[in-house]
Amino acid sequence: MHWSDTGIVLSARRHGETSLVVTLLTEGHGRHTGLARGGAGKLGRALYQPGNELSCTWSGRLAEHLGNWKVEARRLWTADLLDDPLRLSALSAACSLIDAALPEREPHPALFGATQILLQALTGDEAHWPEIYVRWEVGLLTELGFGLDLSQCAATGATTNLTHVSPKSGRAVSADAALPYGKKMFRLPAFLAGGRGGAPANDPQADIRDGLALTGFFLDSHIFHPHQRKPPPARQRFVERFGMTSTISGI
């Protein structure tokens, strides 16, 4: 059997001297692995860098086999990011998160589309790409079945002045309702509240750090910790580049 799709390279592991075992996030077939014969050669190495978008054809005798990739370049995003440490670390974090968190061979077309948007933002002149990255992580949580409910206050039902998120329920909490809980709640960045939140933080980076702390906590507690695994080090390195020092912010 064989099928053709569009895929984004997540990881490539050397197999023998000339081949690679490559994992792609495909639009219609989800996270899928296959053998790329000759992928470790001069031409293949440029293609199989994490983040590159390829036209791919998977073929195997049976669906459960590892199978083989035949690919062609669609958009080699990665080359544009190699000189920018922060954007490169964001790309590595996104690819390793999908690789570590997403079940194999389960289609997630929405996540594929969101990842394309993230790659466009990373490689473009988009100044708000860190916001897009945080939104992408929120979307990843949703795709995995652990979406955050940021539409109304979990305690009062209010739909305005949503400033915090409960670490227990993953639901938004209004400023008044969050007051008694001190530092036990995550701050909800204004850009995630969609007009229902408080004022944006004075430091534009503070909202990003709060957003990364929020998604990092739920990724760890819902996806990695239950399987006695740690989040990928690439994400940790990306967070460190933002100078993150605390995981839970004050009120």
Place this chain on the structure above:
Amino acid sequence: MAGPEIERLVQLLARLPGLGPRSARRAVLHLLRKKDALMLPLADSLAETAERIVPCTTCGNLDSQDPCAICCDTRREETLLCVVESVADLWALERSGSFRGRYHVLGGTLSALDGVAPADLNIDSLVRRVTEGMGAIREVILATNVTVEGQTTAHYISDRLSGTGIAISRLAHGVPVGGELDYLDDGTLNTALKARRPL
């Protein structure tokens, strides 16, 4: 059928890069035919190399002396330090003959997939070498591979050395010598355009 000694030799040779069981069998047959001229000298050479070659405690290069010949060579520029991923990369630069400074071999790159963290590489020793070098090193050239992992490692090292006041550079990316634009991938062309310089 071959004897157990030959089978064992075939199995061992087949584990070398570039050799499979079939080519290993051919190599063994060739060695057996040229026992005195090739097999025994090869065996001696292997034993001697295994016994004498050690990693250099200064740079990580492989040599029969520690510090290695490159680290001991007083004709080399002490102010230039080139950071490479592996000894193979060091040998490649030495073959080119264009670099006359010193080296530091990292022993790999940061890799989330293979679980390689900064502590698994010779990065701490690099930082010590640079900071404790009493100002001898003036420029560090990061010659890691142009891959996501290679460049991530380069950025990490650059961060670690950022407070030392030492110039940090990296190798140029772009069109290879003899490269025809028509055959280059989009990524290389983009990088080459970005790194263009006035004539």
